[in-house]
Amino acid sequence: MRFEIKARDGLARLGELHTPHGRIQTPALLPVINPHFKEVTASELARTYGFSAVITNSYIIRRSLELRKPAVEKGVHRLLGFDGPVMTDSGTFQQHRYGDVEATNAEMVSFQLEIGSDIVTPLDLFTEPDEPPAKAEADWQQTFARYKEAFSIPNPHGSLLACTVHGGSHMALRRRSAEDLAGLPPSVHPIGGIVPIMEGERYALLTDIIATSKAALNPSRPVHLFGAGHPLVIPLAVLLGCDLFDSSSYAKYAKDGRMLYPHGTRALSDLTENPCPCPVCAAHTPAELRGLEAPARYRALLAHNLHVLAAEMRRVRQAIRDESVFELAEERARANPHLFEALRRLALHADLLEEAEPVSRARAARYFDATSALRPLTERTRQRVLDRTRPPEAPGAVVLRPKGTPYSKRLPPSLAKERRRASVPLIFESVWGPVPEHLDEAYPFAQTVAPHTLDAESASRVARATEAFARRHPQAQLIRFDDARVPEIARTFAAPPLSKAAEDAARVGATLRYQFGAEAGAVLEGGALLVERSPRTGKIRRVFLDGVHVLSLRAHDGLFTLTLEGGRRLASVLPEPRHRVAVAAETAAFNAQGRSVFAKFVRAIDPNLRPGEEVLITAEGGGLVAVGQLLLTPRETRAFAHGVAVTVREGAHPKTP
Numbered sequence: 115m116r117f118e119i120k121a122r123d124g125l126a127r128l129g130e131l132h133t134p135h136g137r138i139q140t141p142a143l144l145p146v147i148n149p150h151f152k153e154v155t156a157s158e159l160a161r162t163y164g165f166s167a168v169i170t171n172s173y174i175i176r177r178s179l180e181l182r183k184p185a186v187e188k189g190v191h192r193l194l195g196f197d198g199p200v201m202t203d204s205g206t207f208q209q210h211r212y213g214d215v216e217a218t219n220a221e222m223v224s225f226q227l228e229i230g231s232d233i234v235t236p237l238d239l240f241t242e243p244d245e246p247p248a249k250a251e252a253d254w255q256q257t258f259a260r261y262k263e264a265f266s267i268p269n270p271h272g273s274l275l276a277c278t279v280h281g282g283s284h285m286a287l288r289r290r291s292a293e294d295l296a297g298l299p300p301s302v303h304p305i306g307g308i309v310p311i312m313e314g315e316r317y318a319l320l321t322d323i324i325a326t327s328k329a330a331l332n333p334s335r336p337v338h339l340f341g342a343g344h345p346l347v348i349p350l351a352v353l354l355g356c357d358l359f360d361s362s363s364y365a366k367y368a369k370d371g372r373m374l375y376p377h378g379t380r381a382l383s384d385l386t387e388n389p390c391p392c393p394v395c396a397a398h399t400p401a402e403l404r405g406l407e408a409p410a411r412y413r414a415l416l417a418h419n420l421h422v423l424a425a426e427m428r429r430v431r432q433a434i435r436d437e438s439v440f441e442l443a444e445e446r447a448r449a450n451p452h453l454f455e456a457l458r459r460l461a462l463h464a465d466l467l468e469e470a471e472p473v474s475r476a477r478a479a480r481y482f483d484a485t486s487a488l489r490p491l492t493e494r495t496r497q498r499v500l501d502r503t504r505p506p507e508a509p510g511a512v513v514l515r516p517k518g519t520p521y522s523k524r525l526p527p528s529l530a531k532e533r534r535r536a537s538v539p540l541i542f543e544s545v546w547g548p549v550p551e552h553l554d555e556a557y558p559f560a561q562t563v564a565p566h567t568l569d570a571e572s573a574s575r576v577a578r579a580t581e582a583f584a585r586r587h588p589q590a591q592l593i594r595f596d597d598a599r600v601p602e603i604a605r606t607f608a609a610p611p612l613s614k615a616a617e618d619a620a621r622v623g624a625t626l627r628y629q630f631g632a633e634a635g636a637v638l639e640g641g642a643l644l645v646e647r648s649p650r651t652g653k654i655r656r657v658f659l660d661g662v663h664v665l666s667l668r669a670h671d672g673l674f675t676l677t678l679e680g681g682r683r684l685a686s687v688l689p690e691p692r693h694r695v696a697v698a699a700e701t702a703a704f705n706a707q708g709r710s711v712f713a714k715f716v717r718a719i720d721p722n723l724r725p726g727e728e729v730l731i732t733a734e735g736g737g738l739v740a741v742g743q744l745l746l747t748p749r750e751t752r753a754f755a756h757g758v759a760v761t762v763r764e765g766a767h768p769k770t771p
Contacts, residue, residue: 115274115300117336118757119746122725124490125328125355125470126439128431131302131336133199133232134271135191136166140336141352141434143343143427144169144201145420146362147194149181153365153416156196163424166198169360172226172235173205173215189230201233201276201360202226206240206306219260223267223275233302235276236264241307243283243319250282258294265299275299276338278306279327288323292330300755302358303331304338312342317456320347324354325463334753345376345426349443350456352430354463355470364419368412374419376426377449382415392421437475440489444482460488468494470747472726473629474557474671481545481564484571491558496547496579500586502627503550504635509606510591511539513548513580519562521554528600537609541592545572547579552624555653557671618645622657622665629673629728636687637664637680659683676728678764681741685730691720694730695744695751695760702733705740706767711760719748729760740765 116132129140219237226234238257281287336357343361385400447457468490518524540551626634641659657665664680696718731740742762
């Protein structure tokens with residue numbers, strides 16, 4: 115199986131899944147095709163709505179004399195009139211709903227392989243959410259044995275297998291189920307047994323199930339959320355790392371006179387106005403839709419539902435590119451109290467989310483209220499400030515709320531006047547926690563859009579973060595600013611203002627420590643520092659030590675990129691394996707020429723690295739060969755057999771033209 119990540123926003127990822135009949139760009143939704151009742155053809159789903167893959171039921175095909183013969187003779191793709199990837203279900207739902215099916219697991223897997231399915235689903239056992247633990251355990255043992263049996267069946271066309279995480283609402287069993295699956299050969303991993311959870315709007319439980327499964331599954335494999343195809347919940351599921359979805363709701367809801375919308379479902383009978391811009395709704399008022407004959411009304415609602423689902427998948431894919439999936443999930447959650455409860459549940463899975471949280475984004479983070487603080491960026495930023503910043507060297511610092519960005523350029527007039535007379539260190543109380551002034555141009559501090567007045571919960575959290583900072587640095591007196599305290603500030607801080615050179619050194623050192631760790635500031639010791647600033651903005655652009663270019667500051671996030679010489683100096687002060695990616699000896703020479711590092715050739719990696727980090731690329735057991743930027747998490751880097759793990763910026767032995 116080949117699955118590659120092309121772009122990401124935390125756990126949400128744009129991927130490419132290779133199948134015998136083409137690639138599926140993920141996240142993707144596979145509409146369910148009933149092979150008996152083709153309300154809409156598979157080719158129309160691709161041509162009109164843009165769906166690149168579909169799912170159908172192999173059990174229905176197998177037991178139908180009308181369908182089985184052409185499927186065996188011509189294949190499922192010819193049967194459906196579709197040349198893209200086809201996934202087949204096995205009859206698990208029929209078995210659960212109606213009792214035993216007239217086939218064994220081996221027969222169902224063999225039949226799906228015979229008709230050329232691209233993704234084959236073994237005949238597993240459906241576990242209800244509230245199944246007793248002993249029954250859920252027994253079902254899983256039998257299901258897992260069936261998965262192992264499925265891999266023993268000849269697979270001449272290279273079809274993928276879909277091995278599902280089960281366990282009902284029992285999180286320990288869900289975790290063990292996912293761990294068991296991680297030991298199987300590469301496969302697609304659906305998360306099963308969630309339709310009753312969706313029907314009961316138990317979205318907090320759904321969050322726990324997805325997060326628990328994702329934490330234990332092999333991260334190099336795509337995750338399919340079985341039966342969850344409503345646009346309301348797709349953003350949250352994508353945020354948690356789901357790659358594939360399927361839906362028959364577009365047809366079922368149409369039969370019931372219901373219409374899908376991004377924020378919920380509405381009955382056509384209840385609508386007077388329709389805000390949907392899809393072709394169906396643009397051409398018909400709700401009254402006109404109600405006036406159609408039943409078959410025509412059904413087809414119109416079906417088309418509307420498909421347009422909404424297709425638009426939702428485009429929306430989440432663009433959100434990944436825009437690095438705004440959390441904000442989309444946050445917006446969607448406010449449409450449903452149960453979904454909002456599920457979003458708040460993310461606090462229980464902070465470690466899973468933080469592992470994949472990039473070190474920065476190309477766009478500003480939008481902070482609305484305390485719910486926005488659930489994003490893993492919040493706690494990571496607060497902790498890095500605590501662990502990686504120096505206490506003020508002056509008698510203390512002045513604490514104040516920022517009035518705009520960059521914080522130090524938006525000071526109250528009385529404080530700005532005092533700083534022209536004396537060196538007054540500042541600490542800003544941001545929505546992310548306390549920010550020493552020399553970090554105020556780094557991500558996320560200068561790249562945040564937040565309310566001018568915080569809600570009570572956010573304000574309390576910010577105050578607690580400042581108290582933690584004060585406890586970490588008890589030797590520094592923190593004076594909370596207001597105009598009445600300017601005389602006290604004047605008495606406390608008598609040292610002259612920092613020189614331009616000292617200001618540059620303080621800002622470069624603070625950013626180095628925040629980005630690479632407290633020891634990284636030692637890079638500047640003993641060297642002649644020269645800072646090159648942008649003539650237009652006055653911001654730092656390049657940093658030279660002893661006349662050699664070592665660092666460049668990225669304009670979009672205020673963090674450094676490394677030159678090779680900068681990497682050498684950083685490697686001399688950071689102990690192994692800090693910020694290092696070790697590559698196989700046989701590929702190190704290629705990386706030294708500036709070629710990307712592929713995941714399969716990574717032999718060791720600092721487990722504390724995060725996507726987007728600047729890294730030191732070393733030869734296995736040897737020295738520095740290149741510097742670059744990490745694209746994957748350490749866990750993904752160890753798991754993926756395909757794709758780029760690190761983009762190399764500069765190698766030790768660049769290729770000559």
